[in-house]
Amino acid sequence: MRPLRLGMVGGGTGAFIGAVHRIAARMDGRFDLVAGTLSSDAGRARTSGLELGLAEDRIYTNFAQMAEAEAARADGIEVVSIVTPNHLHAAAAIPFLKAGIHVICDKPLTATMADAQALADVARTSPARFLLTHTYSGYAMVRQARAMVAAGAVGRIRVVQVEYAQDWLTEDSTSAQAMWRVDPDKAGGGAVGDIGSHAWHLLRFVTGLRITELAADMSSMVPGRRVDDNVQAMLRLEGGARGALWASQVAPGHDNTVRIRVFGDKGGLDWTHDDPGHLWFTPFGSPRQRLVQNGPGAVQAATQVSRVPAGHPEGYLEAFANLYAEAARLIRTGEGDVPGLQDGLDGMAFIAACQRSSAANGAWVTP
Amino acid sequence: MRPLRLGMVGGGTGAFIGAVHRIAARMDGRFDLVAGTLSSDAGRARTSGLELGLAEDRIYTNFAQMAEAEAARADGIEVVSIVTPNHLHAAAAIPFLKAGIHVICDKPLTATMADAQALADVARTSPARFLLTHTYSGYAMVRQARAMVAAGAVGRIRVVQVEYAQDWLTEDSTSAQAMWRVDPDKAGGGAVGDIGSHAWHLLRFVTGLRITELAADMSSMVPGRRVDDNVQAMLRLEGGARGALWASQVAPGHDNTVRIRVFGDKGGLDWTHDDPGHLWFTPFGSPRQRLVQNGPGAVQAATQVSRVPAGHPEGYLEAFANLYAEAARLIRTGEGDVPGLQDGLDGMAFIAACQRSSAANGAWVTP
C-alpha cells in the first residue's frame, strides 16, 4: 500500500507540535509529506518547506489557496494535518474538507463554540474524514485499559480520578509555545483546553462513560495571566459513578503527568504517562498486577498498536504515530480507531461546561 | 526519666488500633501500660488485661470507675489512651480529664458535634493535656515537608492535592474493624471521618493553611451501606490557593495510600504513604530531588523523630510512636509537637462541612 500524500498547515521551523505530527506521520511509512502552508510568513514558510524537502510549487502561504491548488492536482494531497494555534483550526480545516481532503487536526477542536459549529457543519457534509489527535488515546496501555473496562475487568465503575499536571507555566513565559497558549483569543482557554481536554478525553475513552454533571473551579495563578492555569472539577458520570479531574500548568515537579485511575466493584486500573508502557490492574482481593506492553495479558487492541517486544519502551511519538496509522487504516479501509468530530464536539462541550460552572462559582452544569 | 504510667480504654484482644497504640507507647520506652478498660465485656476485658500483664485489680470494665480508682492511687496512671469507636471518645475521655489524667485519643475527635463540644468544655478547664493521634503528622518526612514549606522552599502556595484511598470496604464486610466504621451511630460518618479527617489534617499540618470554603460530593457506593465511602471535595484555602481532597474506601489497588502534593510559585513537594521515607522536592527549574529520611538535607524537625540512619525504613508504627514520644515530652517538659484539641475541633468542622456541602448538592460552605 503506497503512502498517502500528506499536507500540513502550521508547523513551521521551531514549532513543537508540527514536528511531532511529522514524526508520527513518518514513523510507519504510511504518509509522504508533499505540501504545506507551514507559516503565514512567506519567508518562514519557504525555509521550512525547503528544509522538509517540499517542492517549491507546493510551499504555500495561504491554506485556502493550498486547498484549491492541491485539489486541482492529479497528485494532490489526500490528507492534511492542521497544527496551527486553536483559533485557526476551523478556518484552516474547512477549505480542505470542502475540497474532499481528509483532515487530521490537533486538539482541542477550536477556540470557540461558533468555530466548532461552523467546522462541524462542513465536516458532516464532507465525504472526507475529520480526525482529532487526542494523543493519549493512542497509547497501547490506554487501549488495553479501555478493552479491559469494556470486558468487565473492573466491574461496574464507581470512581474515576483523572489528572493532567505540568509545571512549565509556573512562571510567566515568553516562549513561542507559551505565547499563544496564554492568549485567550488564540487558545480559547488555558489549561482547561490545552490539557484538561486531554484528561477529559482519556476518561471518556477508557471508561466509555459520559459526564452527566460537573462542578469546576478554575484559577489563574500567575499574576497577569489572562487564562486559567489550574482547573479543579468534580464529576458525576453515567451510572452513578463519581470522579475528579485536575488540570494544572503550575505544578512544579510534574513535567507532563497524565494519570487515570478507574475503580469498579470488581477491581481497579491505574495508568500514568510517567510510565506509559505499564498498566496496573488489581482484581479486588488479588495481588496487584503490572501489565507490560506486549507482554502476558496483552489484548489485541493493545498489541495492534505495539511495534516492539515487551521491555522495549514505546513513548509519546509512538502513541501519536498510532493515531496516524489508524487514520491511514481508516482512510484506506473504513476501519480504524482514532478520535473524530464527535470527540471534538464533546470536548468543546466539556471545556465550555467547566468555564460555565466556574463562572457560576462552581455550580453543577451539564456538558 | 522513668516511663509514664499509662492506662487504656478500648483495645481488647483482636482490636486493630489498640494494639497499634500499645506498640507505639512501648517503642521508645516512655510509657508503661499498667491499667485498662480494654472491653466493656468483663470476660474479654480480663483475658485481654492478663495477656498484657496488667495486675488483676487494674483491669476495669467501666472507664468512669477506672478514672476514679486510678486517680485515687498513689501509683495511678498519669496518661490514658482512648481507642474505642468514635461514639465513645467523649464519654471515655471526660472522666479522665476531670481527674487530671492526660488523654491521648484516637481520631476523629468524636462521632457528633455535641460530643465534641462537651469534650472541649471539659478539656479546656482540665489541667490535663488532651492529645489526638493524627498518625500521618508523626512521619518524619511529613515534618520535613512542613518545615520546608514554612521555610519558603515552595514559595507561595497555589495548589494542594491530597488524597487518602483504600480498598478494604470495596465489598460489604462483617469484620470487627468494619462493623462499627460503617455504622453511622458509632462512627459519625464514613470515609469522611475515618480517613478524610486524616487527609484534611495532613493538608493543615503541612501547609499551615486553613480551608476557607469547600464543596463536597459524598457517595455510598456499596449497596446497603449507611455511610459515605467516597468523598470528592474541592478546596479554597487561605491566600487564594486551590485544592482537591479525595477520600475513598472503595478504590481497588490502594491498600492505604495517603498522598499530599503542595505546589507553590517556587517549587513543589510530593509525599506518599506508599513510600513514606522519601519526600520529593522540586525547586522550579531544577532537577527533582528525592530526600531520604535522615539523609542529606534533613532538617531538625525530621531527624528528631528518626531513629535509624538513612536507608533503614521506618514506617507506620514509628510514626505513631513519634506521637507518643512527643506526647511524653510535652507532658514532661511542656514542649512537644503532637496534635491536640484544636486539631480535633477543626477536624470535626471539616467533617461537618463536607456533610453539609454534600447535603446541599455540593454548595460551597465554610468549615
Next chain:
Amino acid sequence: MRPLRLGMVGGGTGAFIGAVHRIAARMDGRFDLVAGTLSSDAGRARTSGLELGLAEDRIYTNFAQMAEAEAARADGIEVVSIVTPNHLHAAAAIPFLKAGIHVICDKPLTATMADAQALADVARTSPARFLLTHTYSGYAMVRQARAMVAAGAVGRIRVVQVEYAQDWLTEDSTSAQAMWRVDPDKAGGGAVGDIGSHAWHLLRFVTGLRITELAADMSSMVPGRRVDDNVQAMLRLEGGARGALWASQVAPGHDNTVRIRVFGDKGGLDWTHDDPGHLWFTPFGSPRQRLVQNGPGAVQAATQVSRVPAGHPEGYLEAFANLYAEAARLIRTGEGDVPGLQDGLDGMAFIAACQRSSAANGAWVTP
C-alpha cells in the same frame, strides 16, 4: 506471659546498633531490660544505664562479672544481647552461655575464626540458646519469599543475584560507627563482614541453597583504608545454580540497598530493602505481581511476623523486632524462627572464603 529479663553488653549512649536492639526488644513487650555492661568505661556505663532506667547495682563495667552476678540472682537476666564490636562477641558471649543465660548476638559471629570456634565450642554444650540477628531474615516479605521458594513458586532455581550497597564510607570517616568497622582488628574484615555477611545470609535464607564454590575480588577503594570496602563475587550454588554477590560501602546513591533476586525455571522473585513491604513475583508467562505485606497471597510465615494491615508500612525496626519476638517464642516454647550458631559459623566460612579467594586472585574456593 511475662517479659523475659534482658541484659545487654555494649550499646552505651550514642551507639547505633545497641539502640536498635533495645527498640526491637521493647516493641512487642516480650523483654524487660534490667541489666547491662553498656560500656567498659565506668562513667559512660553508668550514665547510659541510668538513662535506660537500670538499677544502680545492675550497671556493670565487666561482662564476665555481670554474667556471674546475674546468674547468682533469683531475678537475674534470662537473656543477654551482645552488641559490641565484632572482636568482643566471643569473649562477651561465652561467660553468659556458660552461666546458662541465652545469648542474642549481633552479626557477624566474631572477628576471627579462632573466636568463632571458641564460641561454638561453648555454645554447643550450653543449655542456653545462641541466636544471631541477621536482620533481613526478619522481614515479612523475605519470609514470604522463602516460603514461596520452598513451595516451588519459582521452580528449580537457576540464578540468584544478591547485593548490599551503601555509600556512607565513600569518604574516610571518623564517626564512632565507622572507626571500629574499618579497623581490621576489631571488625575482622570490612564490607565483606559488615554487610556481605547479611547478603550471604539473605541468599541462604531465601533459597535454602548452599554456596558450593565462590570466586571473590575484594578491594579497598578509599586511600589509607585497611579493610575491604567493595566485594565482587561469583557464586556456584547447590544444584547447579549460578549467582553473583556484590557488597559495597562506596556506592553513592545507595543509602542501604539490600536486594535479592531469585530466578527459577517457573518464575522469579525480587525483593529490595528500598521498598521492603512488597515482593515482586513473576510466574513465567504471566503478568508480574506486586505482593504487599499482609495483603492478598500472604502466607502464614509472613503474616505471623506482621503487625498492621496491608498498606501500613513496617520497616527495619519491625524486622529486628521480629527476630526478638521469635527469640522469645523459641526460648519459651522451643519453637521460633531466628538464625543461630550454624548461621554464624556458615557466615564466617563465607567471609573467610571471600578473603581466601580474593587473596588467591579470585580463585574458586569452597566456603
Next chain:
Amino acid sequence: MRPLRLGMVGGGTGAFIGAVHRIAARMDGRFDLVAGTLSSDAGRARTSGLELGLAEDRIYTNFAQMAEAEAARADGIEVVSIVTPNHLHAAAAIPFLKAGIHVICDKPLTATMADAQALADVARTSPARFLLTHTYSGYAMVRQARAMVAAGAVGRIRVVQVEYAQDWLTEDSTSAQAMWRVDPDKAGGGAVGDIGSHAWHLLRFVTGLRITELAADMSSMVPGRRVDDNVQAMLRLEGGARGALWASQVAPGHDNTVRIRVFGDKGGLDWTHDDPGHLWFTPFGSPRQRLVQNGPGAVQAATQVSRVPAGHPEGYLEAFANLYAEAARLIRTGEGDVPGLQDGLDGMAFIAACQRSSAANGAWVTP
C-alpha cells in the same frame, strides 16, 4: 538536505530487528529505503519488498548482486543496513564496503573472530563508513551519563555494575527470533553475544574505561540448549576500578532490563532501561536527583538527541533512530556520534574473553 538512499539486507516480513531498523531510518526523514535483499528466499524477498514499496527491479535475493547492481546505478543506494543473523554480517557487509557503500550493521560485529578480521580488513581500506547499532548508546540519558562522567560529576570511577536481563528464553523456544539466537553456528554465542555485548558496550560508552581483565562463568540453564543463556563476570577496569557484568535470558520478571550504575569518589549515576527517560545522579553528601530527558540539567549531548519536551517519553525506537540520525550526520558532514568498527572489534574481544575465561573455569583473561 535530501534523504540518503538506503538498502537493507535481511529483515523480511516478520523479522524483529529489520522492522526496528526501518522505523529508525524513517523517523527523522533522513533515509529512503529503496532497495533490499530482504530474504534469500525469492518469494519472501519479493513479498517483503513489495510491502515496503520497493521497485521490482530493486528487490534482490543475493546481497553480492545487490551491491554490484546498486553501485552501478546513478540512483543507487548510498547506505545499506545489515540485519541478518550474525553469521552473515561479514559476508553481507563486505561487498557493499568494497563498492563504497556505507554500512550500518546490527551487533555483534560477527559470529566468529575470523569473520570479524575479514570484515575489519575490508572496512579499513574502504572509503565507506562502517557503523554498528549498539542501541543503548543512542538513549539521550545514556549520553547524558557519559557527558557527566567525562565532566567529572562522579569523580574518579571506583565501581561499575552493569546488567542485561531478559526472560524470554526461560523455556525452550521455537520462535524465529529464538531459533538462530540459540544456534551457535549462526549466533556465535548465546546471551554473551546477544545481550552481553550490549551491556559491555554500555559500560565502555558511559565510563570510557577499558576492561583490563575479566573472569567469567557462563552457563546454559535450559536443557538441550547449545549456547550460554546466563553470564556472570567480574571486571577489572583501567585505573583500578572494579565491576560486575550480568547477562541473562532466563530471568523471569525481567522483560528487557538494561542497567548501569557508576560509582566514583564524588558521586554516583544510575540508569535503567525500565525507565529510560530518567537518570539518577547522586553527588555524594547531597540529595539524590532524578534528571529527566530535556529537563533541567540536560547537557547538549542529550538534548541533541531529544525530540520532545521533558515529560514526553521517548523510547527504544527513538534511541535506535538517534543512531541512524547520527549516521546520516556523520556521512553528510563527517561529524556524528555512532559506534563503529572499533566498537565492534572490542565487543568481539569481550565476547571471546568471556568464552575463554569461562572455558578456563573463570580464570582472569585480558580482552
